[in-house]
Amino acid sequence: MAEQVFSTAHKNVAEPERWVSVVAGAALAAYGLKMRSIPGLVIGAIGGALIHRGATGHCMVYESMGVTTAAEEDDGSNVSIPYGKGVRVEKSVTINAPQEQVYAFWRNFENLPRFMHNLESVEVHDSLRSHWVAKGPAGTTVDWEAEIINEIPHELIGWRSIDGSKVDNAGSVHFTPAADRGTEVKVILRYDPPAGVFGAAVSRILGEDPAVNVQEDLRRLKMLLETGEVATTEGQSAGRK
Amino acid sequence: MKAVCWWGKTEVRVVDVPDPKILNPHDAIVRVTLTAICGSDLHLYDGYVPTMMRGDILGHEFMGEIVEVGAEVKNLSVGDRVIVPFPICCGRCWFCKEGLWSLCDNTNPNAWMNESLMGYATAGLYGYSHMYGGYAGGQAQYVRVPFADVNPLKIPDGLPDEKVLFLTDIFPTGYMAAENCDIKPGDVVAVWGCGPVGQFAIQSAWMLGAGRVIAIDRFPERLRLAQADGRTEVLDYAEIDDVYTQLRDLTGGRGPDRCIDAVGMEAHGTFIDAFMDRVKQAMKLQFDRAHVLRQALHCCRKGGTVSIPGVYAGFIDKIPVGTAFGKGLTLKMGQTHVQKYTRPLLARIERGEIDPSFVISHRVTLDDAPEMYRTFRDKEDHCTKVVMRPE
Numbered sequence A: 001m002a003e004q005v006f007s008t009a010h011k012n013v014a015e016p017e018r019w020v021s022v023v024a025g026a027a028l029a030a031y032g033l034k035m036r037s038i039p040g041l042v043i044g045a046i047g048g049a050l051i052h053r054g055a056t057g058h059c060m061v062y063e064s065m066g067v068t069t070a071a072e073e074d075d076g077s078n079v080s081i082p083y084g085k086g087v088r089v090e091k092s093v094t095i096n097a098p099q100e101q102v103y104a105f106w107r108n109f110e111n112l113p114r115f116m117h118n119l120e121s122v123e124v125h126d127s128l129r130s131h132w133v134a135k136g137p138a139g140t141t142v143d144w145e146a147e148i149i150n151e152i153p154h155e156l157i158g159w160r161s162i163d164g165s166k167v168d169n170a171g172s173v174h175f176t177p178a179a180d181r182g183t184e185v186k187v188i189l190r191y192d193p194p195a196g197v198f199g200a201a202v203s204r205i206l207g208e209d210p211a212v213n214v215q216e217d218l219r220r221l222k223m224l225l226e227t228g229e230v231a232t233t234e235g236q237s238a239g240r241k
Numbered sequence B: 001m002k003a004v005c006w007w008g009k010t011e012v013r014v015v016d017v018p019d020p021k022i023l024n025p026h027d028a029i030v031r032v033t034l035t036a037i038c039g040s041d042l043h044l045y046d047g048y049v050p051t052m053m054r055g056d057i058l059g060h061e062f063m064g065e066i067v068e069v070g071a072e073v074k075n076l077s078v079g080d081r082v083i084v085p086f087p088i089c090c091g092r093c094w095f096c097k098e099g100l101w102s103l104c105d106n107t108n109p110n111a112w113m114n115e116s117l118m119g120y121a122t123a124g125l126y127g128y129s130h131m132y133g134g135y136a137g138g139q140a141q142y143v144r145v146p147f148a149d150v151n152p153l154k155i156p157d158g159l160p161d162e163k164v165l166f167l168t169d170i171f172p173t174g175y176m177a178a179e180n181c182d183i184k185p186g187d188v189v190a191v192w193g194c195g196p197v198g199q200f201a202i203q204s205a206w207m208l209g210a211g212r213v214i215a216i217d218r219f220p221e222r223l224r225l226a227q228a229d230g231r232t233e234v235l236d237y238a239e240i241d242d243v244y245t246q247l248r249d250l251t252g253g254r255g256p257d258r259c260i261d262a263v264g265m266e267a268h269g270t271f272i273d274a275f276m277d278r279v280k281q282a283m284k285l286q287f288d289r290a291h292v293l294r295q296a297l298h299c300c301r302k303g304g305t306v307s308i309p310g311v312y313a314g315f316i317d318k319i320p321v322g323t324a325f326g327k328g329l330t331l332k333m334g335q336t337h338v339q340k341y342t343r344p345l346l347a348r349i350e351r352g353e354i355d356p357s358f359v360i361s362h363r364v365t366l367d368d369a370p371e372m373y374r375t376f377r378d379k380e381d382h383c384t385k386v387v388m389r390p391e
Helices: A002-007 A015-035 A038-056 A060-065 A099-107 A109-114 A196-205 A210-227 B039-045 B111-118 B161-168 B170-180 B196-207 B220-227 B243-250 B272-282 B291-299 B321-326 B338-350 B366-377
Strands: A087-095 A119-124 A129-135 A141-152 A156-161 A169-177 A183-191 B002-006 B012-016 B028-037 B061-069 B081-084 B142-145 B188-192 B212-217 B233-236 B258-261 B305-308 B330-333 B362-365 B386-389
Touching: A087 A210, A099 A109, A099 A156, A099 A169, A099 A183, A099 A210, A109 A119, A141 A169, A183 A210, A210 B111, B002 B366, B012 B366, B028 B081, B028 B161, B028 B366, B039 B366, B061 B142, B061 B161, B081 B161, B161 B170, B161 B338, B170 B196, B170 B305, B170 B338, B188 B196, B188 B291, B196 B212, B196 B220, B196 B258, B212 B220, B212 B243, B220 B233, B233 B243, B243 B291, B258 B291, B291 B305, B291 B321, B362 B366, B366 B386
Parallel strands: B188 B212, B188 B258, B212 B233, B258 B305, B305 B330, B362 B386
Antiparallel strands: A087 A183, A119 A129, A129 A141, A141 A156, A156 A169, A169 A183, B002 B012, B028 B061, B028 B142, B028 B386, B061 B081
């Protein structure tokens, strides 16, 4: 069975990403094997798979997801991440507030860091362009320029990173009235993590799951808009030091 | 300040911890004047509720005096005397506005933990595990009260602490259990468990028009307390062969119309299923022991209601769903929507319809907490309810 898989293997990983795979794979393998535990073995195995992926240019995860990064395609569409590439996250929340109010709060991008924990700041340049700074791995920051590419007042805001950004990403947020329940907010994010889809899987294993982050961000948005504050216990008393 | 902290399974300690601070604009700080140990604290004590951490401050039944308010708290002033309901609620979300306070959307900072277990997250609770928000509890000299603009209820002068403290949990819990029964005039109501919640369920069943109330327990002092009103009938299940047969005989072969399980997940039983539950719980194959719930489902009359104020936290085996389905039973349960009941029940206390202090058996200070947790858990020394003064 394994032979069959290898015999049909073809290149579906782009050259720079193959090098990232080999380096990240070696680091993970070394880290994992040092742990001398079952999770360590798993991480080591992932590292091994990354090395294999980098060396052969074939990624089984990409294949199973129907993704290829080997041939750069340019479909000339209006998004910075072409369809079928990158990581896609979709999450919803219902907020007990009028559609106009929820929309207006989001439309002022400088409000976003108040509920998006991985976002440090957003600086709005003009009605379309803004500068985003996010927390990266291990205390670093990543920043990019974004522009609004689609907007229907009170209903939809769509944005994408501008060509040449370090982190290619695009997103949209949809506001729909929900009868007597307020407003349904649906966020769709698509981004191209530095080590490809496989890098996203690794970051998930190491505890940074973008889907969970987005869900928790939306929960904080709901708290903020419904109550004016975000529930917390940070800084409270306890009997432990 | 002094605080009662969870220190591991069957260990609580009185620890000196930093005083609480205002963390959010709707917070207040309360100086605790009276607090209590709840039967549900014993589930924490016995280690059956997951996500507790060493050093967590316990306690969700407390009252006291406002000593500080956050910028957005306009309706309370320093010096006000308040009782504080055990669920922390925002008062603004759809659930709070529907009166489903304990299902509040906005007060659990660890909602994801709760959600992974239950599908959707519920309100934060004081001193009741990190899954329920990890909030510091009220068995302490001071406590931080979030959303103080909607949760606490001001208490008029002249009503002593002991008469109103139980508005924080067990009186509304017993009352909601009876209300969930949808009692019709003349109904026979059977109540399993004559601990404090059972006692309030019994008295509430009478308030709501029950024709007869039958209380089931095995501790003579608790049965005596239930009988003290002169009209509640009692069954000592340690003395009789079969609760089902007794209840059937007492109700002309019909069975009680409404059954209340005021025991919950650490039920004691004398049958084989109770023994199997104990083994499985000890082996962590299931969280909860459910002997009483099974018995209530079996004993309830056709088309009746089984109401569950007793706390269940996880999974249980061998619940006779076929019995509940076959007899067309209605099951109602859940954490109490305390804020919905505090005003009407305070009014009943003010009118003299009930003096909730009748359940208190032990009056101690915070320093006695470690010993009192053990005494209450083992039901030694006729212990039914412990209240503690922080000073």
